[in-house]
Amino acid sequence: MHTPLTKLLAIQHPIIQAPLGSATTPELAAAVSNAGGLGMLALSWADPAQTRAQIRRTKALTDRPFGVNLVLAWDQRARVAVCADEGVAVVSFCWGDAAPFLAPLRAQGIAVCHTVGSADEAARCADQGVDFLVAQGWEAGGHVGGRVATSVLVPAVADRVALPVVAAGGIADGRGIVAALSLGAAGVWMGTRFLLAREAATSAVYRDAVARATENDTVYAPDLFHLGWEQAPHRVLRNSTVAAWERAGSPPPGRRPGEGQVLAHRADGSPVVRYSDDTPLAATTGDLEALALYAGQSAGLVHRIAGAADIVQDLVRQTEAVLARLTPLIQP
Ligand SMILES: Cc1cc2nc3c(=O)[nH]c(=O)nc-3n(C[C@H](O)[C@H](O)[C@H](O)COP(=O)(O)O)c2cc1C
Structure with missing residues (x-):
């Protein structure tokens, strides 16, 4: 071509x-x-x-x-x-x-x-x-x-x-x-x-979630996984964090369920809290499913x-x- x-x-x-x-x-x-x-x-x-x-x-x-x-x-x-x-x-x-x-x-x-x-x-x-x-x-x-x-x-x-x-x-x-x-x-x-x-340095949990996803499984969120990069709309897979936020009526930062909870740790041992913009890498440990699983609608394909x-x-x-x-x- x-x-x-x-x-x-x-x-x-x-x-x-x-x-x-x-x-x-x-x-x-x-x-x-x-x-x-x-x-x-x-x-x-x-x-x-x-x-x-x-x-x-x-x-x-x-x-x-x-x-x-x-x-x-x-x-x-x-x-x-x-x-x-x-x-x-x-x-x-x-x-x-x-x-x-x-x-x-x-x-x-x-x-x-x-x-x-x-x-x-x-x-x-x-x-x-x-x-x-x-x-x-x-x-x-x-x-x-x-x-x-x-x-x-x-x-x-x-x-x-x-x-x-x-x-x-x-x-x-x-x-x-x-x-x-x-x-x-x-x-x-x-x-x-x-x-x-x-x-790619993606964790197995993340890859498997993308591989299993359908075209309906992503969410466009203006300001959800905002810690580290504010007011930057993003598209992620709907995971347990997104589902709990949706059940709570999609509240803005400051009123979302589980804010401040440490979910995982980076390779250097530093904590990753819920709503951080970190995505789970191969070296991240903890509750990886609940982190920002960035993916497009083409995850369904x-x-x-x-x-x-x-x-x-x-x-x-x-x-x-x-x-x-x-x-x-x-x-x-
Ligand atoms: C996990 C992830 C991380 C991304 N990081 C960046 C980035 O650092 N810089 C950038 O310009 N785009 C970034 N993007 C956006 C992509 O470059 C690209 O525009 C997008 O993935 C294209 O859509 P698709 O996912 O449907 O193929 C990222 C996308 C994903 C899924």
Whole structure:
């Protein structure tokens, strides 16, 4: 498959493994890039030394392009400097103003993208000079900036800007990839599917919950798992914490059931309380089911835990099969 995105990034398939907070690993990003897609590290909260170490570890595992995602709700100046210094292929931003970082990164030949939730936001980012855009629909897992479904957002953004647009939210298989391309996307950005990659740092409890979920099992919450990242709407699986909050009438922070309860501990021994924005990682211990299980509606479509390369190859095969099935429909 050749699209403006594969050309821009020098990748084989227009498939990007979305940043997944602390669940991304060098092993995950490198496996996706080695399979011909683009792997992404999510390093928003890593200190500069860890940022450099994770980039170098990924470089040791692949000589293909890969990217780094930085959420602009935090000060990213030091991490951007490390990315520029290390010369990663792509830096992706979201939740803030990337303007101060564009010139220095692009001067190093680094492609810059921004995640958007509306055509107006896309136009603003395009005017600033990003190289491509990620249009993230409301059905996406994790933190979600907009309120528009992918099926409407992608063509609205593609109509508005002349840049390559990458579709995010609800895309889990070859059918979704073909649909995204037909909506005007030059590629896809898939998060929930890669939560089930063996190389991701997700805990087994989390993976199994995603694998078992149906398309009805996620909840969009404006301010539920808010400790650590306030007023950032998100989509999670409905678990015991969400169900108890819903039974209590979905009260605002300060009146939710079980606030302050310690549910789990991180690898460094620090406590994770109920409503923290932490997601359960392989190294987290405790009541993992009750933590924030970020996932998109496409959890209802993904059931198989597999290696990341296997996932990419499967997606490519499925996409080709869908295209082969559709082609006869348009032949006379
Ligand atoms: C567990 C999890 C963590 C995420 N962390 C980030 C992040 O750190 N930065 C970011 O830009 N997007 C993050 N996202 C959003 C994804 O990049 C992507 O937009 C989304 O997963 C796409 O929708 P899908 O889940 O339906 O594939 C996260 C998503 C999930 C599920």
